Amino acid sequence: MTAGSRLRAWGFVAPAALWTAAFFLLPLAVMALYSLWRRVGMTLVAEPGLANYLAFVEKSFFLESLLNSLEVTLTVTILSILFAYPLAWILAEKVPERFQRLALLAAVLPFWTSYVVRSYSWLLVLSEGGVISTFLLDVGLTQEAVSLANSRTATVIGFVHFFVMLLTLTIYANLVQLPKSYAKAAQDLGAGPVATFVHVVLPLTLPGIMVGAFLTFVLCIGDYITPQILGGAQELLLPQTIMLQIQRRSDFPMASALAMILMAVVTLAYVACARWLKLDRA
Amino acid sequence: MSRTLFGAAAFALAGAVTLGGPLAVGASSAAAEELNALVWCDHTDPALIRPFEEKHGVRVNLKEYEGTGTALALVEQSQPGDWDVFVIDGVDVPRVAEAGLLAELPADELPLDQVFEPVQMRDVTFRDGKMYAIMEKFGYNVVGYDKSKVDPADMRDLSVLWGDKYADRIAVYDYYIPLMNLVALKLGMEPSDISAETLPQIREALFELKDRAAMVGEVVSSTTALATGEADILLGGGEWAVAVMQADNPNLDWVLPDQGGVLWSQSIAIFESSERKELALEFVKYIMSPEGQARLATSDCFWGMPANREAGALLTDAQKAALRWDEQEAFLAKSHRYFIPDAELDAEMLDVWTEFLQR
Amino acid sequence: MTPRTVRLRPADLLAAAYAALLYGFIFLPVAVLVLFSFQESRIPVPPFDGPSLRWYEAMFADRRMMEALVNSILVALVSSSVSLALGFLAAYGLARHRLPGAGALKLILTAPLTVSYLIIAMGLLITFNTLGVSRSLLTIGIGHVVINLPLCFAILYSQMGGHQAQIERAARDLGASEAQVILLVAVPMLWPALFAAFFLAFTFSWDEFIIALLVSRFDVTLPVEIWNMLRSGLNPQTNAVGSFVFLISFLFVIALDLALFGRRRARSRRGAAA
Numbered sequence: 001m002t003a004g005s006r007l008r009a010w011g012f013v014a015p016a017a018l019w020t021a022a023f024f025l026l027p028l029a030v031m032a033l034y035s036l037w038r039r040v041g042m043t044l045v046a047e048p049g050l051a052n053y054l055a056f057v058e059k060s061f062f063l064e065s066l067l068n069s070l071e072v073t074l075t076v077t078i079l080s081i082l083f084a085y086p087l088a089w090i091l092a093e094k095v096p097e098r099f100q101r102l103a104l105l106a107a108v109l110p111f112w113t114s115y116v117v118r119s120y121s122w123l124l125v126l127s128e129g130g131v132i133s134t135f136l137l138d139v140g141l142t143q144e145a146v147s148l149a150n151s152r153t154a155t156v157i158g159f160v161h162f163f164v165m166l167l168t169l170t171i172y173a174n175l176v177q178l179p180k181s182y183a184k185a186a187q188d189l190g191a192g193p194v195a196t197f198v199h200v201v202l203p204l205t206l207p208g209i210m211v212g213a214f215l216t217f218v219l220c221i222g223d224y225i226t227p228q229i230l231g232g233a234q235e236l237l238l239p240q241t242i243m244l245q246i247q248r249r250s251d252f253p254m255a256s257a258l259a260m261i262l263m264a265v266v267t268l269a270y271v272a273c274a275r276w277l278k279l280d281r282a
Numbered sequence: 283m284s285r286t287l288f289g290a291a292a293f294a295l296a297g298a299v300t301l302g303g304p305l306a307v308g309a310s311s312a313a314a315e316e317l318n319a320l321v322w323c324d325h326t327d328p329a330l331i332r333p334f335e336e337k338h339g340v341r342v343n344l345k346e347y348e349g350t351g352t353a354l355a356l357v358e359q360s361q362p363g364d365w366d367v368f369v370i371d372g373v374d375v376p377r378v379a380e381a382g383l384l385a386e387l388p389a390d391e392l393p394l395d396q397v398f399e400p401v402q403m404r405d406v407t408f409r410d411g412k413m414y415a416i417m418e419k420f421g422y423n424v425v426g427y428d429k430s431k432v433d434p435a436d437m438r439d440l441s442v443l444w445g446d447k448y449a450d451r452i453a454v455y456d457y458y459i460p461l462m463n464l465v466a467l468k469l470g471m472e473p474s475d476i477s478a479e480t481l482p483q484i485r486e487a488l489f490e491l492k493d494r495a496a497m498v499g500e501v502v503s504s505t506t507a508l509a510t511g512e513a514d515i516l517l518g519g520g521e522w523a524v525a526v527m528q529a530d531n532p533n534l535d536w537v538l539p540d541q542g543g544v545l546w547s548q549s550i551a552i553f554e555s556s557e558r559k560e561l562a563l564e565f566v567k568y569i570m571s572p573e574g575q576a577r578l579a580t581s582d583c584f585w586g587m588p589a590n591r592e593a594g595a596l597l598t599d600a601q602k603a604a605l606r607w608d609e610q611e612a613f614l615a616k617s618h619r620y621f622i623p624d625a626e627l628d629a630e631m632l633d634v635w636t637e638f639l640q641r
Numbered sequence: 642m643t644p645r646t647v648r649l650r651p652a653d654l655l656a657a658a659y660a661a662l663l664y665g666f667i668f669l670p671v672a673v674l675v676l677f678s679f680q681e682s683r684i685p686v687p688p689f690d691g692p693s694l695r696w697y698e699a700m701f702a703d704r705r706m707m708e709a710l711v712n713s714i715l716v717a718l719v720s721s722s723v724s725l726a727l728g729f730l731a732a733y734g735l736a737r738h739r740l741p742g743a744g745a746l747k748l749i750l751t752a753p754l755t756v757s758y759l760i761i762a763m764g765l766l767i768t769f770n771t772l773g774v775s776r777s778l779l780t781i782g783i784g785h786v787v788i789n790l791p792l793c794f795a796i797l798y799s800q801m802g803g804h805q806a807q808i809e810r811a812a813r814d815l816g817a818s819e820a821q822v823i824l825l826v827a828v829p830m831l832w833p834a835l836f837a838a839f840f841l842a843f844t845f846s847w848d849e850f851i852i853a854l855l856v857s858r859f860d861v862t863l864p865v866e867i868w869n870m871l872r873s874g875l876n877p878q879t880n881a882v883g884s885f886v887f888l889i890s891f892l893f894v895i896a897l898d899l900a901l902f903g904r905r906r907a908r909s910r911r912g913a914a915a
Contacts, residue, residue: 005738008819012734016727016750016790023787024753027764034767041625059633061640087663090656105894106664108844110671112890115848116867117883121670123503124677124685129511131673134687149512150497165667173837177800211795215754222757225850229871232497232507233456233639239759241636246855247348248458248632250355252767259760270755318859323872328704343859344705346869359770502871510686530682582876 028263035256044253052257062241062258066265069238072152073221076159077213083160084167085209091168092175104172107165115162119229122158123149126230150232158226163219167212174208175201214273218266238262315340317561319367320353322346322548324419324581325569333577334568340561348500349457350374357383366556367565372417372547373620375406379414385552385559389413393570397589400614401547415551418569419578421586422536422617423460423544426508426519430533437515440468440539444490448515453507454491454498455518458635459620460544464518465491466621467541473621481630488638491517498639501584508534522546525585525604538613545617548586572596579605671887678880685877696881706882709866712778713847716862720785721793721842727786728793728838733827736801737809747798754791761787762852769856776858784852789842796841800834801827 036048056062087107095103111118125131126148133146148154178201186196224239231237236244238258245255315338319325323346331342347353350371357365370378378384394402397417407415425437432451436442443452455461463473465487466480476484496513497503505523507513509531516523520543524534550569552562568574575593579586580601587605588594594607606613623631677685679692700706731750735743753761765784769776805827812826813819828835850864857865863886870879 006740009734009738009740012730012738013740013746016731016794017746019727019786019790020750020753023765023783024756024761025749027761027768028756030768030771031760031764059636061633061636064640083663086656086659090660094653094656094660101898105898107667108840109891109894110667110887111844112847112894113671113674113883113887114864114867116850116864116871117674117879117886118670120502120871120879121674121883123506124510125670125673127506127510127512127686129509129686131669131687145511147496147512149510150499150503150507161666161670164663169837169841207799211799218755218757222759224759225868228500229503232499232503234497236636236640239757240639242759242763244632244636244639246355246763247352249629250351250358252763255763256767259757259763263756263760266755266757323869326705326869328702345859346872348872359766361773361775364775500872509684527683530684 031256031259034253035260037253039249039251039253052254053261055254056257056261061236065236065238065241066261068152068235069221069262070265072155072159072227072237073217076156076163076220077216079156079160080163080167080216081209081213084164084212085171087164088168088171088175091172100176104169107168111162111165116225116229118161119158119226122154122161123230126154126157149230151234152231154230154232155227155237158230159220159223162226163216166215166219167209170212170215171205171208174205178204210273210276214270217269221266222262315558315561316343317341317366317558317565318343318345318364319369319565320345320347320356320365321367321369322348323583324578324586325369327577327581327583330574330577330581333573334565337568338561338564342565350378354378362555363557364555365553366558366562368551368553369418369548370415370551371620372401372403372406372415372420372549373622375415375549375551376409377622378551379409383554384414385554385556387413387416387552387566388563391563392416392567393590393592396592398587398591398610398614401545401589403547403549403619407549415549416566416570417589418548418550418575419586419589420545420547421522422520422538422613423455423457423464423518423546424520424536424538426516426524426534426536428508428511428514428531428533429535431511431514434535434537437537438540440464440541443515443517444468444487444494446494449494450496451514452491452495453504453513453516454495455504455516455523456498456500456639457518458631459622460546461518462488462631462635463544463618463621467539467544467618470541473544473618476621476623476627476631478627478630481627481634485634485637488634489641492638492641520546521605522584522586526582528604529600538616543613543617545614545619546586547589547619671883674880675884675887677877678884680877680880683876685880696877697885699878700881700885703878706863706866706870709861709863710886712860713863716778716782716785716853717843717846720782720846721789721839723782723786724789724793724842725835725839728790729797729828729831729835731794732797732801733823736798737806750794751791753787754795758788758849758851762855765852766855776856778857778860778862780856781853781862784856785846785849788849788852789845792845793838793842796838797831797834800831805830 035052036050038045038047038049038051091100091103127133128145128147128149130149132148136142136146148157182200182204183196186200191199222239224243227237227240242255242258242262245251245258317340319342321344325331326344326346331344335342345356347356353368353370368378368384375384394413394416401417401420403417407413407417425440427434427437432448436447442448462476462484465484466473466476469483469487471480492498497507499507501523504516504519505527508516508519508523509527520536524536528534550566552559552566556562569578570590572590572592573596575588575590576596579588579593579597585605587607587610594602597605597607602608676689678696679694681690681693681695734740735747740746761784765780765787769780774780808830809822809826812822817825848864850868853862853865854868861869867879867882870876870882
C-alpha cells in the first residue's frame with residue numbers, strides 16, 4: 001500500500017472522525033469530569049470526588065430506577081424481536097417483490113407522526129375512558145372499564161410499538177440480502193423448510209437481529225418520553241431520574257454521574273453482544 | 283438510473299449547503315426588535331402576545347419552563363443580555379433579587395394598588411424599599427374532582443383521600459412543593475412547619491397516599507387522567523387544571539379543603555442585564571393592564587385568577603364562575619403560600635419526592 | 642374472482658393474518674389520533690362528537706407551531722444529508738483501504754450508537770455552555786449528526802461487500818478514476834443502502850426529542866413544541882398537529898417514491914416491451 005493511497009484513505013475517514021471527536025468524545029470527557037464535581041445549593045463545587053457515585057449506592061431510588069430500566073428494556077427487546085421477525089420474514093418471502101417497498105413504507109409511516117404525539121395517543125388508547133376499554137365494554141368482553149394506562153404495561157406497549165417497526169426494518173434488510181440460492185441449496189441437500197430456517201436463514205440473519213436488538217436496547221434504556229407520558233410515575237426508569245436531577249435541581253454533576261453509570265451498563269451490553277456475535281461467526 | 287440518483291444526491295447536498303446558512307442564524311432573526319422572555323406556559327398563548335407584538339411592531343420570543351430551579355439553570359447557562367422579562371413564582375423573588383438578577387421596577391408606573399390586597403405580597407416583591415417584581419396571576423393547588431363520580435362533600439376533607447373509599451381513583455400532581463404543603467395541612471401542620479424533623483412524617487403520609495394513587499403525573503398526564511376517567515380526583519389540582527375543560531365536561535370541579543389550600547402565585551420582573559429595559563417595561567405594563575390580565579387569566583395553557591382586580595370587568599360571568607371570582611376572599615384567607623425551604627432541606631425534600639415517585 | 646389462478650395455503654393465510662394483526666397494532670394509535678383530531682370538544686376520548694375542524698384552525702393560527710414545523714424539516718434535511726455524506730466517505734475509506742488502527746476507528750465511529758440520546762444531549766449541553774456557544778437550530782443539527790452519522794456509517798459499511806470491491810477493482814482496471822469509481826460504481830451499487838440510511842436518519846432526526854429539548858433556545862423543532870403544548874394540558878390540537886404531520890409525511894413519501902422509482906419502473910416496462 002502506497003503512502004499516497006493511505007493519505008487518501010485518511011481523507012475519506014477524517015471528516016467523520018473529527019466530527020465524532022469534537023461533538024461526541026469531547027462532551028463525554030467533559031461530562032465525566034463534571035460527574036466528579038458537586039452541586040451545593042446554587043453553586044458548582046469544582047473539586048474532584050466520588051460523592052455522586054456514593055450517592056448512587058446509598059440512595060435506594062437511584063439503584064431501583066436502574067433495575068427498573070433493565071427489566072423494562074430486556075422485556076421490550078425480547079418482545080419486539082419475537083413480533084418483528086415473522087413480519088420481516090413475511091415481507092421478504094411472502095409479499096411479491098414489487099409490493100415490498102410499499103409495505104415497508106406503510107410500516108414506517110405511522111412513525112412520522114412524531115414520537116411525543118404517539119406516546120400521548122397511546123395514553124388515549126389505553127386509558128379507562130379510552131378506545132380499547134370502550135370497545136371491550138361495547139363488545140361485552142368485559143363488564144368493567146379496563147385501564148392499561150399509567151403503568152409499566154403501558155410503557156412496554158409504547159416501546160414495543162416503536163421497536164417492532166425498527167427491528168422489522170433491520171431484519172428485513174438482512175433477509176433480502178441473503179442469496180436465494182443458499183436456501184435452495186439447503187433444500188436440494190434434503191433440508192426441510194424448518195431445518196433450512198433454523199440452520200441457514202436464522203444464523204445468517206443473526207447480524208440483522210443483533211444490530212436491531214442492540215439499537216433497541218440503547219434507544220429504549222435511554223428514553224425519557226415514553227415512561228414519562230405512559231408510566232404514570234409508578235416505577236421510575238433511570239432517564240426519568242436523570243431528568244429529575246436536571247430539571248428540578250439543575251444538578252448536572254449528579255446527572256452526569258448517573259449518565260456515566262447508564263453508559264457503563266450499555267457498554268457492557270455492547271461488549272456482550274459483540275463477543276457473542278464474533279464467537280458465533282467463528 | 284444512476285443519473286437520477288446523482289441528481290437526488292447533488293440536490294440533497296446543495297440543499298444542505300444553502301440551508302446551512304440560515305440554520306446558523308436561526309429562523310427568527312429577521313424581525314426588527316425582539317424581546318426575550320422566560321415564562322410559564324400560560325404566556326405563550328397568541329391571544330395574549332399578538333396584540334402586544336402588533337402594537338409595538340416587535341417580536342416576543344418565549345421560552346417556557348416549569349419550576350424555578352429549571353429557570354435559574356437556564357439563566358445560568360445563558361450570556362448576559364440574553365433575557366429581558368422573567369415570569370417567576372412569587373415566593374422565589376427574594377432569592378432571585380438577592381442574586382442581583384432583577385432590575386428595579388418603577389412602582390409609580392405599575393398598578394400595584396389594583397392588585398388584590400393579599401396577593402400584593404410586598405414582603406417578597408420589595409427589597410430595601412425597591413420594587414423588583416409585581417404579582418400577575420394566582421390560584422390554588424387543592425383538590426380537583428369529577429363530581430359525577432365522587433361525593434363533593436368528601437372532597438372538603440383531605441383525610442378522606444387517605445382512606446379506602448377512593449383508593450386507586452386518585453391522581454397526584456407531580457410537583458413536590460405544593461403537594462408536600464398539602465400533606466402538611468392534612469397532618470395538621472402549617473406548610474412552614476416542614477423541616478428535617480417533620481419530614482419523616484410527611485414521607486410516611488406520602489407513601490400511604492401513593493398506595494392509594496392511580497398515578498402521579500405532570501400537568502398533561504394528571505389532567506388527562508381526570509378527563510378520561512382514569513382517576514376521579516386530582517390532588518394538587520385547582521382552577522388551573524379544570525377550568526379549561528369545564529366547558530366540555532361540566533362535571534369537573536375543584537374545592538378548597540377544610541384544612542386549607544395552597545396558594546400558587548406568579549410574578550413578572552425584568553432582568554438587570556436586559557438591554558431593552560424600556561420595551562420590557564412596556565411588556566410588564568401590558569401584562570398588568572386589565573386587558574392583558576383578562577387574557578392571561580384565561581390563557582390556553584392554564585387559567586388562574588388575574589392579580590389585577592380591574593380585569594374582572596373584562597371577564598365573562600362564566601369565566602368568573604370557573605375561577606370562583608366571588609369566593610376569593612374566603613379562599614385567600616384559608617390558603618398558605620408555597621413554603622420555600624433552604625437549599626439543604628430542598629435537597630432532602632426532593633429525595634423524599636423521588637422515593638415517593640419510585641414506589 | 643378467478644379461483645384457478647390463486648391457491649392459498651393455510652400457511653399463507655396465517656402469514657396474512659399475522660401481518661394484518663401487526664399492521665393493525667402499528668396503525669392503532671395513529672388511527673385514534675386522526676379520528677380524535679376531528680373531535681368537537683376539548684377531550685379526545687370516546688364518544689366521538691365531531692367531525693370538527695376547530696383544532697386544525699387553532700393549529701394553523703399557531704405561529705410557533707408552524708415555525709417549529711419548518712425548523713424540523715430544515716434540521717432533518719440538513720443533518721441527515723451531512724450524516725450520509727460523512728458516513729459514506731468514512732465507510733468507503735475504511736472498507737476499501739487498509740488503514741493502521743482501522744479497528745479502533747470503526748469502534749469510535751460507531752460508539753455513539755451505544756450511547757443514549759439523553760447522554761449525548763447532556764454532554765453537548767454542558768460542553769456548549771462551557772465553551773459559551775449559544776443554543777440554536779445549529780446546535781440541534783450538530784447533535785442530530787452525532788446520532789445519525791454512526792447509523793449511516795454502520796449501514797453503508799456493512800453493505801460494502803467483497804463482490805462490490807471486485808467490481809470496483811474491475812472499473813479501476815478499466816481506467817476509471819477514484820471519483821468515477823465512487824460516483825459511477827460504488828454509489829449506484831449501494832443505492833438501496835444509501836436510501837435506507839438517509840431515510841432512517843431523516844426519520845430519527847425528525848422524531849428526536851431529548852437533544853432538541855436540551856440544546857435549543859427559542860427556535861425549537863416540532864417534537865419540542867408539541868411537548869410544550871402537552872405540558873399545557875389536554876387538547877385535541879395535539880391530535881391535529883400529529884395528524885397533519887402524518888399527512889405531510891404521507892405525501893412526502895409518495896412524492897419521493899414517484900420521483901425516485903417512477904422512472905425505473907417506466908424504463909423496466911419499456912425493457913419488457915422490447
